[in-house]
Amino acid sequence: TPPPGADETGPTVSSVLLVPNPTDGTTAVSLSATVSDASTGNSNVSAAEYFIDAIGADGSGTAMSGAFGSPTTAVNATLSTALLATLSSDSHTIFVHGQDSAGNWGATNFAILNLDAGGPTTSGVTLTPDHTNGTVGVAVHATGDDSGSGGADIAAAEYRIDGGTAVSMNVGTAAPITSLDQTIPAAVVNSLTEGVHSVSVRSQDAFGNWGAAASADLVIDKTGPATSGVSAAPNPNNGQQPINSGTPAVRVTATLNDTASNIVAAEGFIDTEGTNGTGFVFAAADGQLDS
DSSP, rough: OTTTHHHHSSSSSEEEEEEEESSSOOOOOOEEEEEETTTTTOOEEEEEEEEEOOOOOOOOEEOOOOOSSSSEEEEEEEOOOHHHSOOOEHHHHHEEEEEETTSSBBOOOEEEEEESSSEEEEEEEEEESSSEEESEEEEEEEEEOOOTTHHHHHHHHHETTTTTOEEEEEOOSSSSEEEEEEOOHHHHHHOOSSEEEEEEEEEEEEESOOOOOOOEEEEEEOSSSSSEEEEEESSSSOOOSBTTTBOOEEEEEEEEEESSOOOOOOOSSSSOHHHHHHOOEEOTTSSOOOO
């Protein structure tokens, strides 16, 4: 049984501070706190230690420095860049507790270290339109997200066409998750060769970390569909022979093919080709112009 007035309670911890915080891990972080036994037995503080993310057994943490030998002591430690490099780019809890001269370890207090050593995730890349003949600009949209890699604000973004020159994008509200937008000018779109082009987007956080790029395909199609297999029935015709008894007309059939885009319309002319869009309209054999 402890003698009357014996100190059986460990010291308290207050004012846990990390500087700089948040950090990208390229400079060391200073950890400081105040350890006091003044209200828990008034013994002198003899030691302090810290843990990262999980509290271990008393005395098994990383030792902190201080002018030990009084009931209230300022303690400190340095989280080196080598140590920070071993941590994931995320939030980490730094626990601190102290020991008094009676051998009692006190409860922990903590601070959150926001370590942002990785770039943002870029997702949801869309192109409007994503199929074009090059006569209009193409709107590029994406989302930058640093919430899973440090939580810093998105500071910049850029797009590239086929891995070429980077073009800056407009960043939405300053936040860890925000929209990214830009328009590829029609002149640039028109200069691209026919075929599929990759438009990649990446974003940068406030610490200067660039994340991996995400991409979407832009199809440049400057050539209209090829037409083949044109036939009319019944043919020859004296102008009075219908395709069938219920349809008093001549049926014209053709096959349209486009390697890059879906067919969306077809028309025909008799004897002389007229202005685009003024011919007689064709219907899809399966009922829908969608392939």
